[in-house]
Amino acid sequence: MSTAFLNTATAGPAAQSPFSAALAQAGAKFQSRDGWEIATSFGDPAAEEQACATTVGWADVSHLGKLEIQGSAATLAGFHAAVGVTAPQAGIVAHGGSNRWLQLTPERAIVLCEPGDLPGLRETIGGAGVDLTSSLAGVTVIGPLARDTFSRFCALDLRERELAIDGLRPGSVARMPGLLLREGPERFTVLFGSAYAAYFWEVLSDAGSRLGGRPVGSEALNTAISKETQTNA
């Protein structure tokens, strides 16, 4: 492969999130998972779960695998089966198992996957695509005030009527180019250029903490997501 240097998943050292300095400063506890140093909590999981349930919590999800695929519409269609999606549309996230296909333009898509799955996924599509895992930082914002939090720095219309679950909105977030996904009734994930991570952390913390929220680790995030699934079921 001629672009191995672009790959984040390696057998070598654990990858550092673009937020790592900000997370450490906020008191994160790290664990190594899937080749990444992941913030599992900020020392108070109960308070973190509480924030997700009553106000707003935000968690680093930069470790999500992101593979950019470009090609003619026909070329892209040829990859649908391998990724597990059928007829993805612009503006809507298509699911294929744990893979998610984000159709950005007729000739460009980003596939999100579990961090460890990217090399395998890439193999199934014949080595096509460019690994954008390290190019895009990601944050999940969850809680009853998640939408309010975004309204402080983002002009996108996130009302449920306009952006249903699995809706995808590429657009400006805190003056950066962003990709915003609605993943749950009160859960959004935004992907953006990783060099902005420290800046966006400041903006998000400023807005979210004024609304009573706090940063949360992967544990509290997973708990909140599982509760959300139960509520829906």
Next chain:
Amino acid sequence: MTRLDPQPAERIDRSKPVTFKFDGKDVPAFAGDTVASALIAADQKILQRSFKYHRPRGEIGGTAGGGNALVQIGARPSVRAAAEQVTNGLVVEHQNAWPSLDFDIMRATDKFGGPFTPVGFYYKTFIRPRSFWPLYEKVLRSAAGLGKLPKRQEEREWETEYRRRHCDVLVIGGGEAGLSAALQAAELGADVVLCEEDVEVGGARLADGGHEAVRALAAKAAAAGVEILTGAAALGYFDGLVPVWQGDTLHQVRARRHVAATGAIEQPLVFPDNDLPGIMLASGALRLAAVYGVAVGTDAVVAGVGDEALESALGLHAAGIKVHAVADLRADALERPAAQKLKEAGIEVLAGMTVVRASGNKALKSVKLAKIDGSGLAIAGSEREIACDLLGVSGGFVPASSLLLQAGAKATFDAPSGRFLAGALPENVHAAGAVAGDPADQAGLAGTIAGASAALALGFGSDADRAALSSAEAELKQAEHAPQAATPAYARDGRKGGKAFVDLDEDVTVKDVRRAADEGYDGIELSKRYTTVTMGPTQGRYSQLPAIRALADHTDVPVGDIGLTTARPPWTTVPLGALAGRPFEAAKRSALHSRHRDLGATVKWAGDWRRAYDYGDATAEALAVQDTAGIIDVSTLGKFVLSGPGAGELLDRLYPNVMSNLKPGRIRYGVLLSEMGRITDDGTVCRLDDDTFYITTTSAGAAGAERWFSWWLADWDVDARLTDVTQGLGAINLAGPNAREILSRVTDLDCSNEGFKYLDGKQAKIAGVDCLMLRIGFVGEVGYEIHCAAPHAGHVWDALTEAGADLGLRPFGLEPQRVLRLQKQHVLIGQDTDSEATPYNSGLSWMVKLDKPQDFIGRWALEYDADSEAADQLVGFTVPGGQVPTEGAVVAVDGVAAGQVTSSRHSPKLNKSIGMATVPTSLAKEGATITISDEGKTFDATVTLKAFYDPEGSVLRS
């Protein structure tokens, strides 16, 4: 205390006393009071001193939207007293008076000013001598001003929340029309926001007996889901985006439809001393009485030109204020029903009369009423002097149409009502109530129609709702305004003395407008700019008609033909702090940023990145690179992957040299050109395999290069794909005599000069991380630019640092890099080049391959350029005298500027002053002497065409 008996509509809670401070004294008030209502209730007649003449002034509007009195509240200057609710302990101070409101030294400018008073005085007087302006400015600023900015930055900081709100319908104005519109739209299913500038919704209905109904309407609208924002001023209409400022929050409301229900603003009358405290809009005095239980005075006279004045007089009487007389300029005023009611209440109505002078020292003591002739002059024998301490004036109405006009409506003059109405509205905008010319008794119906129209247009509602709208429209009566008297521009008695103001904000008098017209500023827009009429803090709310009338009268042009001045945002004054945004800069930082901080780097802006400028000792850092080794974080470089069968072709069409014949694993330097052959960016291209190229650009040029590449890709039919990986990769340049040894310690790759040649690009692991290494030499030493996924960049940096610890490796910043590259005369795009720079005048002619078959961007211009010699050349120079010229210093030929220094530094390695400069081509010869003129000093420099350091490049290739 001038608190009236409890009023049926009052919003104050007399069971909840509140105390605040005004100029150090305790002021009692009630919950629900505004600063203005509480101060007036406490008999504080003078609320501020005027802008220019320091005349005592009270409140003229009395409501939030209208408040004209400005006070200082804590660190906040120029807060509208009528828009601020009192709270316990609030600290309020007067503005623009010294030593006190009651006695202001600067009043002299009014009483004895003489030559200081005319309009244009400042423009004409303080321009000479020019150099004195800073002094003038200081004195003038402190003499004429509105409030004080806190001295300390921390006290000035303004904490504003920004909130984006999308909705279907935004209703601006919470009177009966606005509430009805909001309720109707919400009932049809629309997502509705309503904003009201006053502290409470209800508008005019609050003071005319309709308070219960309108408050019930508001409750119904809220229950229907309308988000009601009070104390919330719509600042402007920006292509459908309406910023609504509400205290500490700026709502940025994006609605699909807008309903303007902003009402109409009563206008003052113009007569001598029409600004005395105690003179108010009749509606303002009524509002204070009915809603706040405050009597502005105990003995009132009302003067007006239409029914509204009569109604206000009735209201004041009902509230318990003694009304001595009502002057109505209409000759047939006594026939009006309201006049009959006044008569029944024992109040004298003086038909055909108006006020021609007010008297009093610091507050109103009496008014003179009279019949007037066509010029506004009192008719002898008709005059009557009446003692009073409150004069309610009503000089007609101006619809508050500013937002409608900003949205694209054109104002048209409606002669019968004397109003400037917004004509045809843009498709997405509706209007209802007084702003649309609807009479008061039709406001509710008009609002319902506007709300239904907006919601139905957006697809809400059913056919039945559509039918209901049609019948409502049929029911709405055409506006029938009671006839108005032709209002004089300037009513006066025969006496001299007394200023007659058309604009209280800016202290503009009738005389000023006339003088301006005589000097040629005879259109309303010119008059506005010259006299500043309508440009003050109330945005012309109370001066629009008076200004137009004054100009119409003096220039003999009908009022309707004078027209309104252009409506511009903000419609309501807003602190700059509320617009400034949260204090965060959208900065990019490399994955290594925390390491630079830990190393004590001086961090500076470089484009939109934060970069390490140096680590405390730029000279030592530069020397280390040349003597041992250095590493620099170059993650900010633009980085792109270009792939596809057409990739080589695309590059050949965008670079002046040939890229398609580059062998995999090899690197070539290139510049990007505009159509005119001008250099826009530079960087390297490394071929990774047959179909894949890795491209770097400058840090600052990365975004532009991305747009440039993707634009041509969109326009041309080339089978290639671009991916921007700038932020995904860390990049570290390892350079210096020991660089090879250090690199070989952390990788299995053959790092020998044979195995890894200059301009080779190799992929291998460094400390377990997949890396691309480019052997290039921007800093002039053996160097390797190491690129890897950003999440591993820290690991690679640490591995290199460790491996080089015993070989003198040290990190170096941007500044030492600049010195090093200057020693090599490596052109820095944007520093050594400008928008006129081509390869031909920048020492890069070797790169242009006009013999290649492909057309490329810039080729045409370069072909034309190739026919003639460039006028200037970019060259290197040394300064024998050792001076380091300022970058930008002039290269002079025969005392005339003929070029400029683009870069200059002292080279620690060579111990020389070196630089680059553009010079006339005739001087671009090795050893030529150029003269540099730098901030008054002139010295010679010697042209050096080859690199100052390692001119043959043997070090680089070793």
Next chain:
Amino acid sequence: MSFLLSCPNCGSREVADFGFGGEVSPRPKSKPGSMRELTKYTYFRRNVAGVQREWWVHRSGCGQWFLAERDTRTNEVLWTALPEDAKAKA
């Protein structure tokens, strides 16, 4: 100025989301016959008060370059389309 523009891929966004590429001035098929002709193509624009065809890029979103027709007097955007789709529009 904050009018809305519809990205052919992403939908309606505020104009600040986009980069402006200027009015469409097609690149000549072959080298202009004189420097003057070249500068005319490079720098001269019609700059109409009315409807004109323009390049825009959704820089804060999908990154796509597209074409739009906009009334320069009112900022009303008549249509937007991907380059290949725009070719169909006369």
